[in-house]
Structures are given as C-alpha cells and as structure tokens.
Amino acid sequence: MxxxxxxxxxxxxxxxxxxxxxxxxxxxxxxxxxxxxxxxxxxxxxxxxxxxxxxxxxxxxxxxxxxxxxxxxxxxxxxxxxxxxxxxxxxxxxxxxxxxxxxxxxxxxxxxxxxxxxxxxxxxxxxxxxxxxxxxxxxxxxxxxxxVAIEHEGQDLQDPWGRALRRLSESEALLFESWYRELKFVETQDQTITLRAPSKFIAQYIQSHHLKPLLGAVQLEFGRIQKVCLLG
CATH class of the missing domain: 1.10.10 (Arc Repressor Mutant, subunit A)
Known part of the structure; x- marks a missing residue:
C-alpha cells in the first residue's frame, strides 16, 4: 500500500x-x-x-x-x-x-x-x-x-524469515516491493543472518541504503542477530 x-x-x-x-x-x-x-x-x-x-x-x-x-x-x-x-x-x-x-x-x-x-x-x-x-x-x-494475512510466493510464514518478510511488507511496503521481496534465507550462524539477493547490485544497495529496516525485522523474529550478510 x-x-x-x-x-x-x-x-x-x-x-x-x-x-x-x-x-x-x-x-x-x-x-x-x-x-x-x-x-x-x-x-x-x-x-x-x-x-x-x-x-x-x-x-x-x-x-x-x-x-x-x-x-x-x-x-x-x-x-x-x-x-x-x-x-x-x-x-x-x-x-x-x-x-x-x-x-x-x-x-x-x-x-x-x-x-x-x-x-x-x-x-x-x-x-x-x-x-x-x-x-x-x-x-x-x-x-x-x-x-497471517499476506502471502508470499513459496514462503512459509510460520518460520522466522517468513514472519520477517511479513513485517517488512506491512511497515516498509515500497521498500519491500522494490528491494526485500526477492531476498532468500540462507542460514544463521552466531549472531549473523545470511541472505541471498537476486543480484550483487541489489545486495550492495540494500547493504548501503536499506539495511536498518531489514535488520530490525530480522531481530524481531530471530532474536539476537546483530549483523546481516547479503550475498549477490
């Protein structure tokens, strides 16, 4: 919206x-x-x-x-x-x-x-x-x-990453459509979550300009995450 x-x-x-x-x-x-x-x-x-x-x-x-x-x-x-x-x-x-x-x-x-x-x-x-x-x-x-109200293609909204996507779609609708929708969960290790972006450009741009909302949504669903690693 x-x-x-x-x-x-x-x-x-x-x-x-x-x-x-x-x-x-x-x-x-x-x-x-x-x-x-x-x-x-x-x-x-x-x-x-x-x-x-x-x-x-x-x-x-x-x-x-x-x-x-x-x-x-x-x-x-x-x-x-x-x-x-x-x-x-x-x-x-x-x-x-x-x-x-x-x-x-x-x-x-x-x-x-x-x-x-x-x-x-x-x-x-x-x-x-x-x-x-x-x-x-x-x-x-x-x-x-x-x-759960918003459906994301192929994404289980009962898992933490699915819930994080839902949060972003509600609170950051334009950023979600432009940058976050196609992000894929890879793994969590220690206090880092690794995500895969569709391209290196998108990964770098999110890292430079739109990391704060993404990290906030991840922390709300995954707990003690302090760093987002984006692969392109």
Missing amino acids: EIKRFTGYQAGSQKYDLLTAISVAGLNGTPGFQCSMMRLIALITARYNWRTDELTVGQKEMARLWSVDERTVKREIKRLTDSNILLQLRPGVRGRVAAYRLNYAEIYRLSEPVWQNVGSDFVSRMETQSPKPTEKVVHVQFGQERP
Whole structure:
C-alpha cells in the first residue's frame, strides 16, 4: 500500500484529521478500546516523530505519561501491535528502546464507519487521504489474535524469515516491493543472518541504503542477530 507521509503545507490539518479518526473510533468502541485509543493519542501528540515516521519511547516514559505501571504498558503495546494499529519496526536491544510506526491503513479502516459522525467534509478529506491497499489483507477485531494475512510466493510464514518478510511488507511496503521481496534465507550462524539477493547490485544497495529496516525485522523474529550478510 502507499506509504502515508504527513508533509507539505497540509500536513498539520492531516495530523488533526488522523487524531480525530482515532478519537471517534475509540469513542465508538468498548471501554477498553476507548482507553487504548486515549493512550495512543497521548503518545502520538507527545512523542511521535513525524519526520522519521517513528515512535521510539521507553516503557518508563510511557508509564509516566499514562500514569500506569510498566506491566500495563507492556500489555497495552501488545494489544496495539496485535491489532495491527502499531507496527513494530525494531526491538529494544542493547540499551535502545523499541521503534514503532502507526499503521495508517488500519486506523482509517477502524474509523471509517464513524467518519460521518464528524461531518461530510471530514468524510471527503479522509477518503482522499486513505492509503490504497495493494496487498490482500485479512482484518480482525481489536483484541483478537491477528492471523497471517499476506502471502508470499513459496514462503512459509510460520518460520522466522517468513514472519520477517511479513513485517517488512506491512511497515516498509515500497521498500519491500522494490528491494526485500526477492531476498532468500540462507542460514544463521552466531549472531549473523545470511541472505541471498537476486543480484550483487541489489545486495550492495540494500547493504548501503536499506539495511536498518531489514535488520530490525530480522531481530524481531530471530532474536539476537546483530549483523546481516547479503550475498549477490
């Protein structure tokens, strides 16, 4: 799907529309969902980095912001990622905090039934802004376990590399289509994962320009991986 970027002279109003969509979706949901959306809005307005399109906030800071303990933070983040509202980009390893990104398509999908509650002008703007999906996606209700939704040719999505590909297709759609889709798993040894690219050029270009998202997805699924080796 198209990657949403809040840039340009209309960026401010688009951010307000996004927050409105999250608000009305929450108000139309269960008390638990309302609480989750309120916490998400607080997190976005306080700490979301729109330039990099990432959220990197430690659990202690989230707990302080939400006036809860860290155990509650862990449960809340798990609910938001399981429901596909937040996409995790990188794990919290080696002293760094985890990185997340808003899944705009899922936020628009959840809120679309109540856009009309805001007004026809809001409906018109949101229909223009909504990302257009290009992958087959299966949606579930908030709080339910999310099934594997995106199919990759010949790839078992139950294994770690298959799950890493799925993460990349969700969080880095354009990079996935252009660079990651044809990568093949070779092996893991010590803290290194070896992948094979279709060509030496692609291997070198990913290594030089697009390694960070790839490493983040690999670390989330394989654990203690510190290095990606790309063969061409």
